[in-house]
Amino acid sequence: MELDRQQLEEMYRRMCRIRYFEEAVIKIHSSGELIGPAHPYIGEEAVAVGVCAALRDDDRIAGNHRSHGHPIAKGGDVKRAMAEILGKVDGFCKGKGGSMHLADFSIGILGESGIVASSVPIATGAALASKLGKKDFISVVFFGDGASNQGACHESMNMAALWDLPVIFVCENNGYAITTSYRNSVSVDHVSDRASAYGMPGVLVDGQDAIAVWEATNEAVVRARAGEGPTLIEAMTYRFEEHSLGLDRIVKSQYRTQEEVDEAKMRDPLDIHRAAIISHGFTTDAECDEIEATVKSEIDEAVEFARNSPFPEPGDLYDDMWATPV
């Protein structure tokens, strides 16, 4: 299977959507409107977008605390995402989840999670449901290099390989678990090296290149849908911003050098994708500019929508506790 022009442009659109969304979140945070924590996905856009471009609407994804990129890549509504981050009733979760818990079950987003690696068993279970229910949807979980050391991750990979579950483990290796370098916390050269220990393929991919990520994912999707089991993909990427908004005020020592950050920013995933699709003649500079302009106004509208959306009422406090009322 090859990507067509429409898909490649849509990938660029979604990468821009994530980038401008995050830039808006940073702005809102600095103005004091956003009170909770937020973890910008800037620099890592090619991973979520490359992966989700290989998925169907009914495929499930689960994510982590760096939580805005995955749902937007899956097709989530930026208005409702922004409203959620501001704690408003029109948010995905009616303001009860916030930045780290964006979810839209209607398009397979089973939720982001604030506890590192806690989504990995959830996605594994979604794949188990697909297998037991004789369905053909698959599931994907996004997690970081830090999460790769959690027991939940190891337990899930073992079960998934043991039972040939249609799940794709996507490790977004951005080099750091907050400030701890993966070189100081992962016992092997690459997280993907661990795949062989579970008996599944491990694939190392350039996480700044959305098309390369799509290719690796697409192969894993074909495998998963054919009942051949899970794949571990490690996408090498980099977060351009601090771990979370405002952390630069707390983190005193420089755990990554300015040279390293500057060098990483030279490989901006948006630039790489834009250059690739133009050089292959799929689109033009003018068309890319138009996509950017359209997405910018989309994000402006999302911010406006979120600001105008009301806060929940005190009477909403106990709603949504139980599916079967007590």
Place this chain on the structure above:
Amino acid sequence: MAMKTYIQAIAEATVEEMERDETVFTMGEDLRQSVYGATAGLVDRFGEDRVIDTPLSENGFFGAALGASLCGMRPIVETVTSFLWVGMDQLISQASKMRYMFGGQAELPVTFRIRMFYARGAAAHHSDRNYPIFMNTPGLKIICPTNAYDAKGLMKTAVRDNDVCMLFEDGIAISSRAEVPDNEDLPGGELLVPFGVANTVRAGSDVTVVGIAGGVQHALDAAKVLEAEGVSLEVIDPRTLVPLDIETILNSVERTGRLVVVDPAHKMCSAASQIAASVAQEGFWSLQAPIQVVASEQVNVPYSPALEPLIYPTPEKVVAAVRTVLD
């Protein structure tokens, strides 16, 4: 009507629910060999896909059950109280919170069947009675059946419930037998016991004794002893701790004016202390004596047979507490 053991009742409920609904499946450790007694023959009947022997990975397979439940399945997970600790992240961070945190999008129809062994020389690592910890966590339904009838009826209700249900199978109660009606003798053709409805196991007039899990049997034993002395105990089994039928307890205390709560959990922040607090807050003017709690000592479970029996509630301790409230 037949006399059945608690474990037979659980096994019957499992088979009936798996027959009724093909999305119900069972997962846990050593199910095929039925190490905990309630899964014998299930693999032969339903196949390996629906009866899954898991690796020793509680955090992993608790979470996998939750994930499967989000996608249309209704898992029954078998485990043991002491292994809940190993899977706590999934129970607390995901099971209890996902629905609320996602604004009501998630339905999590998972039933955790949790064997609760204690008072049998298994020492501190295998004697946990930890349901109060989960009462303190919003979002989980806590069920403590104390006899075979309730075990079957509450288990079937749990499997049909769309929230996470934790059903604690008390090690004292599991060897008990009770009459469990055959389905053809029941009006709806099956046994379903609703959540949040306490059972007045024994009517009485002098003292209300609320028993939690194995505490119900201690209360009934104490009632027999005291009956000979002309003291009448009303014994109430809440059956579910979340939701808790506090009304039945308050109504009883309004008549008796006296309350003893018997709880095998450690006494600090126990189910008993919550019930005592609620009655003190809402039923204070009915009380004629301070509420007494008979719960496990606030010490780890010792191994030696010379020490272990000292820590749990006993009928004798219940009798003593009743004498205190009547003093």
